[in-house]
Amino acid sequence: MNELKTMKAYPFLLNGEWKDSTSEKLIGIESPSGNDNVGEVQAMTEHEVNAAIAGANDAQQNWARKSFAARAQLLYAWAEQLLEMKDELAATIMKEVGKGLASAEKEVIRTADFIKYTAEEGKRLHGELINGGSFNAGSANKFALVNRNPVGVVLAISPFNYPVNLSAAKIAPALMGGNAVVFKPATQGAIGGTLMVEALDKAGLPSGLVNLVTGKGSEIGDHLITHPQIDLINFTGGSKTGKSISQKASMVPVILELGGKDPAIVLEDADLDKAAADIVSGGFSYSGQRCTAIKRVLVQDETADALLSKIKEKMEGLKVGAPEDNADVTPLISSKAADYVTGLIEDALEKGAALVKGNHRNGNLIYPTLLDGVTKDMDVAWEEPFGPVIPVIRVKNVEEAIHIANESEYGLQASIFTRNMEKAIHIGNELEVGSVQINGKTERGPDHFPFLGVKSSGVGVQGIRKSIESMTREKVTVLNMTQG
Numbered sequence: 001m002n003e004l005k006t007m008k009a010y011p012f013l014l015n016g017e018w019k020d021s022t023s024e025k026l027i028g029i030e031s032p033s034g035n036d037n038v039g040e041v042q043a044m045t046e047h048e049v050n051a052a053i054a055g056a057n058d059a060q061q062n063w064a065r066k067s068f069a070a071r072a073q074l075l076y077a078w079a080e081q082l083l084e085m086k087d088e089l090a091a092t093i094m095k096e097v098g099k100g101l102a103s104a105e106k107e108v109i110r111t112a113d114f115i116k117y118t119a120e121e122g123k124r125l126h127g128e129l130i131n132g133g134s135f136n137a138g139s140a141n142k143f144a145l146v147n148r149n150p151v152g153v154v155l156a157i158s159p160f161n162y163p164v165n166l167s168a169a170k171i172a173p174a175l176m177g178g179n180a181v182v183f184k185p186a187t188q189g190a191i192g193g194t195l196m197v198e199a200l201d202k203a204g205l206p207s208g209l210v211n212l213v214t215g216k217g218s219e220i221g222d223h224l225i226t227h228p229q230i231d232l233i234n235f236t237g238g239s240k241t242g243k244s245i246s247q248k249a250s251m252v253p254v255i256l257e258l259g260g261k262d263p264a265i266v267l268e269d270a271d272l273d274k275a276a277a278d279i280v281s282g283g284f285s286y287s288g289q290r291c292t293a294i295k296r297v298l299v300q301d302e303t304a305d306a307l308l309s310k311i312k313e314k315m316e317g318l319k320v321g322a323p324e325d326n327a328d329v330t331p332l333i334s335s336k337a338a339d340y341v342t343g344l345i346e347d348a349l350e351k352g353a354a355l356v357k358g359n360h361r362n363g364n365l366i367y368p369t370l371l372d373g374v375t376k377d378m379d380v381a382w383e384e385p386f387g388p389v390i391p392v393i394r395v396k397n398v399e400e401a402i403h404i405a406n407e408s409e410y411g412l413q414a415s416i417f418t419r420n421m422e423k424a425i426h427i428g429n430e431l432e433v434g435s436v437q438i439n440g441k442t443e444r445g446p447d448h449f450p451f452l453g454v455k456s457s458g459v460g461v462q463g464i465r466k467s468i469e470s471m472t473r474e475k476v477t478v479l480n481m482t483q484g
């Protein structure tokens with residue numbers, strides 16, 4: 001506790017002022033390796049949360065009247081500030097969530113690019129005119145003017161794994177759509193989130209337009225979600241949390257980006273070197289802590305040995321260690337997360353899976369692990385590990401691969417590796433997922449592509465233009481023309 005007191009306590013931004021909480025409670029943030037106290041964030045009171053929402057509600061009225069060009073101006077300035085703070089932000093992401101330094105820097109640059117593209121795209125958000133005569137002759141004197149209006153106050157809740165990018169990916173499109181935002185970062189990730197808001201504040205953020213709320217989701221989450229002045233909830237995180245939010249939100253619209261169990265389906269005619277390389281980078285980068293990580297491999301029996309040997313060989317090239325050394329596989333976010341992954345591996349081994357590589361642990365660091373002969377009775381066949389373990393499930397044919405892929409509760413993305421494009425399109429059509437990657441690893445970007453999950457992987461669509469559309473509401477004005 002004495003040590004915590006020497007750390008930097010980060011304030012929250014409320015209506016243009018950086019403040020400490022009257023709760024006088026601070027939450028200490030330790031790095032995933034457990035070697036570094038990164039800082040502290042404020043545990044805000046319900047009263048302060050109410051003030052944040054009310055302030056955002058007030059600020060939104062003025063903001064909605066600003067021209068699209070004026071909104072874009074703030075976003076350009078924000079992107080510039082983020083780039084100026086790149087080193088500080090990257091070092092914070094690295095320490096706080098244990099991401100390799102180069103990846104942390106890429107996250108900041110990607111975020112600045114995202115914000116600039118959002119400014120451009122938002123300026124081109126046009127309405128439409130619908131001619132009534134296209135329905136029947138009797139409606140020929142009607143025209144519908146369809147415009148896009150802000151929804152009001154967006155509650156943005158982000159996860160730990162991209163503390164800057166996935167937060168800005170909600171805030172920037174919300175602002176371009178004329179909304180105000182109440183932003184609650186993941187607690188482990190809140191320091192990165194705070195610095196990102198500091199950049200926005202330096203860029204000239206109008207008072208209250210984005211208010212920052214820090215505190216544990218388990219303590220302030222329900223209050224935020226059920227607050228009557230929240231008009232839309234944009235959440236990224238685990239499926240369990242997302243489902244609970246959608247139930248409690250009642251009639252408030254939700255956009256949910258949730259967990260995944262993305263399969264890589266490898267056919268006998270695939271370029272196995274390419275497939276193995278993509279499976280290794282897709283499955284193990286940032287220790288598998290990506291919603292879009294490859295989380296299972298489905299391969300025909302006759303191809304499995306060759307593929308496994310190539311995956312194993314490529315795993316030798318993975319760097320395991322500290323984020324400061326730019327390792328690909330670094331300590332997992334918490335000991336609870338590491339225990340969970342260890343449990344999945346042990347369950348599979350007890351039930352007869354073969355360990356091809358890995359299964360060493362040092363604190364929260366789990367070495368990249370490849371399991372062969374995984375069967376449907378093993379938890380690792382279905383659960384999202386959010387850690388560096390890839391289960392390989394051998395199948396008899398393509399139909400079985402499709403069946404097992406679709407048996408999952410998740411439906412984020414899927415990869416298909418084959419040289420037969422027709423077959424790939426057919427398989428893609430059969431898969432219950434938001435996106436299919438043909439001959440490539442599962443991944444979110446480029447960030448202007450639509451991004452969505454089905455089943456337990458999400459509700460709603462994101463991706464720059466789609467995100468702006470998802471956080472605005474159509475308003476229809478019908479012109480009834482006098483005939484004759």
Ligand code: NAP
Pocket residue numbers: 157158159160161166184185186187188215216217218220221222225236237238239241242245257258259260290291292384386412453457458
């Ligand atoms: P999480 O535990 O669900 O937390 C996500 C956010 O929800 C955090 O800000 C958390 O705050 C907050 N929260 C927790 N309980 C809440 C409650 N009762 N009410 C309101 N908010 C609450 O997820 P995570 O561990 O940070 O992220 C990993 C998960 O996110 C994985 O399943 C991953 O697949 C998914 N993810 C999905 C996508 C996608 O685009 N589909 C992208 C990234 C991550 P605290 O930190 O204070 O608890």
Ligand code: G3H
Pocket residue numbers: 161162289290291292442443444445
């Ligand atoms: O964790 C979820 C992120 O949206 C994944 O993004 O595929 O670029 O790593 P990514």
